[in-house]
Amino acid sequence: MSNCKLSIQSITKQYKNSKSVALDAVSVDVQAGEFLAVLGPSGCGKTTLLRIIAGLLPPDSGKLLLDGKDITTAPASKRSMGIVFQNYALFENMTVLENVAYAAKLKARRDKSATKAEVEQRAMELLADLGIAEYAKKYPSSLSGGQMQRVAIARTLILKPDIMLFDEPASALDVATRLQLRTVIKDIQEKFGTTMIYITHDQEEAFAMADRIMVMENARISQIGTPSEIVGAPANEYVKSFVVDNLQTKIASLSKALGADT
Amino acid sequence: MTAAIKKRPQSGAWVAKWTVAAVLLCVVILPIISMLTKITPADIADVVKGPNFGSALWNSLCYTAIATLIVVVLAYLMALCTTRVAIKGKKLWNVILILPMLIPSISHGMALLILFGQNGIVKNLFGNTIPIYGGTGIVLGSVMYALPVAYIMLADVLRYEDMSVYEAAEVLGIGKLRTFLKVSLPYLRKPLIAAAFSTFAMVVTDYGVPLMLSGAGNYTISTLMYQAAIDQQKFGRGAVYGVILLLPAIVAFLADLLGKERGTGSYVKKAHEGSNKPLFKVLAYAFCTLMAIFALLPIAVFIFLAIVKRYPIDLSLTADHFAYIFRGQGAKYLTNSLVIALVTASVGAALGFITAYMTARMRSPLSRGLHLLAITSMAIPGMVLGISYVMTFASTPIFGTLIILVMVNTAHFISSPYLMMYNSFGKMNENLEAVGQTLGLGRVRMLWRVFLPQSFGTLAEMFSYLFVNSMMTISAVSFLANSTNKPISLMISQFNEHNNEYVAVVSILILVVNMIMKLAVEQIKAISARRR
Numbered sequence: 001m002s003n004c005k006l007s008i009q010s011i012t013k014q015y016k017n018s019k020s021v022a023l024d025a026v027s028v029d030v031q032a033g034e035f036l037a038v039l040g041p042s043g044c045g046k047t048t049l050l051r052i053i054a055g056l057l058p059p060d061s062g063k064l065l066l067d068g069k070d071i072t073t074a075p076a077s078k079r080s081m082g083i084v085f086q087n088y089a090l091f092e093n094m095t096v097l098e099n100v101a102y103a104a105k106l107k108a109r110r111d112k113s114a115t116k117a118e119v120e121q122r123a124m125e126l127l128a129d130l131g132i133a134e135y136a137k138k139y140p141s142s143l144s145g146g147q148m149q150r151v152a153i154a155r156t157l158i159l160k161p162d163i164m165l166f167d168e169p170a171s172a173l174d175v176a177t178r179l180q181l182r183t184v185i186k187d188i189q190e191k192f193g194t195t196m197i198y199i200t201h202d203q204e205e206a207f208a209m210a211d212r213i214m215v216m217e218n219a220r221i222s223q224i225g226t227p228s229e230i231v232g233a234p235a236n237e238y239v240k241s242f243v244v245d246n247l248q249t250k251i252a253s254l255s256k257a258l259g260a261d262t
Numbered sequence: 263m264t265a266a267i268k269k270r271p272q273s274g275a276w277v278a279k280w281t282v283a284a285v286l287l288c289v290v291i292l293p294i295i296s297m298l299t300k301i302t303p304a305d306i307a308d309v310v311k312g313p314n315f316g317s318a319l320w321n322s323l324c325y326t327a328i329a330t331l332i333v334v335v336l337a338y339l340m341a342l343c344t345t346r347v348a349i350k351g352k353k354l355w356n357v358i359l360i361l362p363m364l365i366p367s368i369s370h371g372m373a374l375l376i377l378f379g380q381n382g383i384v385k386n387l388f389g390n391t392i393p394i395y396g397g398t399g400i401v402l403g404s405v406m407y408a409l410p411v412a413y414i415m416l417a418d419v420l421r422y423e424d425m426s427v428y429e430a431a432e433v434l435g436i437g438k439l440r441t442f443l444k445v446s447l448p449y450l451r452k453p454l455i456a457a458a459f460s461t462f463a464m465v466v467t468d469y470g471v472p473l474m475l476s477g478a479g480n481y482t483i484s485t486l487m488y489q490a491a492i493d494q495q496k497f498g499r500g501a502v503y504g505v506i507l508l509l510p511a512i513v514a515f516l517a518d519l520l521g522k523e524r525g526t527g528s529y530v531k532k533a534h535e536g537s538n539k540p541l542f543k544v545l546a547y548a549f550c551t552l553m554a555i556f557a558l559l560p561i562a563v564f565i566f567l568a569i570v571k572r573y574p575i576d577l578s579l580t581a582d583h584f585a586y587i588f589r590g591q592g593a594k595y596l597t598n599s600l601v602i603a604l605v606t607a608s609v610g611a612a613l614g615f616i617t618a619y620m621t622a623r624m625r626s627p628l629s630r631g632l633h634l635l636a637i638t639s640m641a642i643p644g645m646v647l648g649i650s651y652v653m654t655f656a657s658t659p660i661f662g663t664l665i666i667l668v669m670v671n672t673a674h675f676i677s678s679p680y681l682m683m684y685n686s687f688g689k690m691n692e693n694l695e696a697v698g699q700t701l702g703l704g705r706v707r708m709l710w711r712v713f714l715p716q717s718f719g720t721l722a723e724m725f726s727y728l729f730v731n732s733m734m735t736i737s738a739v740s741f742l743a744n745s746t747n748k749p750i751s752l753m754i755s756q757f758n759e760h761n762n763e764y765v766a767v768v769s770i771l772i773l774v775v776n777m778i779m780k781l782a783v784e785q786i787k788a789i790s791a792r793r794r
Contacts, residue, residue, distance in 0.1 A: 076696075107702060
């Protein structure tokens with residue numbers, strides 16, 4: 001495939017104290033600029049896959065190619081990837097601005113690419129893009145969950161990553177904030193053309209955001225396809241019940257409520 | 263196609279962990295092993311056949327058991343008053359109730375003598391006194407200085423008990439007594455056992471109180487050990503007594519280890535607001551007042567004796583006693599104590615911080631071993647550690663210097679501050695390292711710029727714990743001090759009932775220094791909390 005950004009080839013992982021495999025020969029090609037949602041219940045291996053892609057965990061076997069280059073053993077800092085976690089993992093001793101600018105300042109100093117002021121200005125622009133410029137001087141503990149998650153996103157964005165990885169970033173947020181965050185992330189994808197891999201257990205979220213969805217069960221891929229492909233032709237009984245039936249239940253309950261309204 | 267992936271080498275972390283492990287081995291484990299190997303069968307025979315061995319063993323067990331029972335009951339009641347009843351001035355009560363922790367055990371023993379002894383204040387005022395020598399005095403003195411420790415343990419547990427369980431019980435119509443039996447007690451069982459065991463270990467290994475109050479013939483194992491090792495310089499025999507004292511301490515350690523559930527991230531959904539029932543409030547005020555008097559009595563006595571000329575002959579105010587202490591060796595020994603306490607606190611806090619980082623944030627099989635090693639010193643009584651140091655380091659150049667006192671104090675007190683930091687690291691976001699790696703921030707930089715700044719409060723707490731304990735300890739140091747490196751706490755045993763105004767002065771000096779440290783740390787914590 002000509003437009004392949006990240007090629008995941010037969011990645012296998014088994015944790016030391018576990019009898020079953022966490023990932024069983026998982027392969028997928030992620031296209032440049034694509035939004036890939038990885039959907040599955042807890043324990044299906046999706047977070048393990050994300051950590052292996054990010055370079056936080058070595059796979060037992062298999063290969064990762066970024067733009068055709070083998071990065072299987074490259075350290076996390078050399079992969080040009082950013083990661084956003086469910087629990088934000090902000091630096092609580094730093095202000096919002098420092099959180100965003102800190103790593104970029106060090107990088108700029110190392111390769112003499114920008115001055116401190118320039119980095120800070122870029123950080124401020126990002127904060128403005130994400131609608132949290134007014135909190136620049138605040139400490140994370142005074143922010144709401146949605147605001148903290150925007151800071152975490154800005155902190156990875158400033159290093160201009162090729163791929164952004166999301167580990168259930170919206171799971172700790174209330175419904176309204178969750179919907180806002182979706183828009184924020186989709187806007188970023190559009191504006192910067194960043195490839196995104198988004199882990200979730202929420203079918204609706206996956207369908208609302210993703211270009212393609214990869215459904216996982218028990219360390220394996222059940223199906224990869226566009227939302228309409230998956231709804232149109234679920235690969236097996238599991239995909240049908242976990243994804244399609246679940247969505248239909250939601251739609252049914254919603255239309256019932258709306259129907260009663262009119 | 264599956265190619266095996268080589269793991270990136272982690273040699274730096276491995277070397278760092280082994281270095282810390284080696285340091286802990288050298289200051290905690292090796293001296294104990296060396297002591298054990300130097301005990302001869304003759305030593306054991308001498309001890310077991312000694313004329314007072316049987317009665318001392320019995321006394322130690324009885325006095326300690328009774329003191330432990332009293333301490334746990336009083337500590338629990340005190341904790342109930344300050345956590346479950348809406349009394350005013352909780353902060354002040356807390357400060358007063360823990361004050362006795364800031365002076366050496368031997369001071370409490372001396373205070374009882376001054377109050378109830380044959381020439382004591384009570385005798386002077388009322389013409390009669392209670393028999394303070396022997397069991398009564400030893401139990402009373404032990405309760406006085408062990409009570410604050412048990413109180414802190416239990417108050418902490420009660421404070422963090424989740425009250426939504428009680429609301430659920432109420433909604434379900436479960437009666438008060440049943441709720442207490444089925445909810446409160448099971449929740450408290452482990453903390454109560456842990457408090458009982460650590461009180462027992464603390465009391466049975468203390469020699470300060472019984473040394474002052476044993477009177478004629480009321481020996482305990484700890485006073486026999488003191489006699490053998492310090493008065494007679496028979497270290498082999500002392501070590502045998504040490505092994506006997508090591509046993510309850512190890513049991514307490516294991517009980518504590520098993521009692522602690524992994525990851526005490528118990529999240530308080532609803533804290534207790536404190537009962538507002540007038541009856542409870544009256545009872546709580548009365549009980550707290552009683553306990554406060556009990557806590558403040560020795561301190562009040564010391565202040566009184568330290569500033570009057572000669573009780574009961576001349577009650578005019580004077581600064582002579584302070585002058586006397588400073589004219590003698592007091593200034594030098596106080597300086598020694600301050601140097602020892604400051605260096606121990608710095609070294610211990612740094613060692614605790616680094617060790618906790620390795621065990622809490624760089625998990626591997628090696629870090630589990632390191633964790634055990636770091637908490638082992640809790641199981642070793644100060645007296646035992648002290649005698650093991652004599653038997654191991656007596657011929658080295660550090661013997662008789664301040665360095666060995668810093669070493670022994672660090673080894674003696676490292677476990678608690680280590681655990682403070684370990685728990686604090688455990689509560690920090692588990693993804694910080696992952697974020698650091700993807701952002702290109704190395705371990706050292708993350709440690710320096712993220713973990714360290716977030717740990718200031720805990721570090722201050724660790725520093726204060728190490729400092730205060732080094733200031734007041736009389737256990738390990740008593741075997742290692744001479745006239746040049748002596749800390750001020752050891753001056754107390756130089757004096758006796760007839761010049762107890764000097765004991766008062768020394769106790770007050772230690773108390774004041776420790777209070778200043780505690781206040782300073784509270785300030786630092788408040789400032790670092792405000793910054794976020």
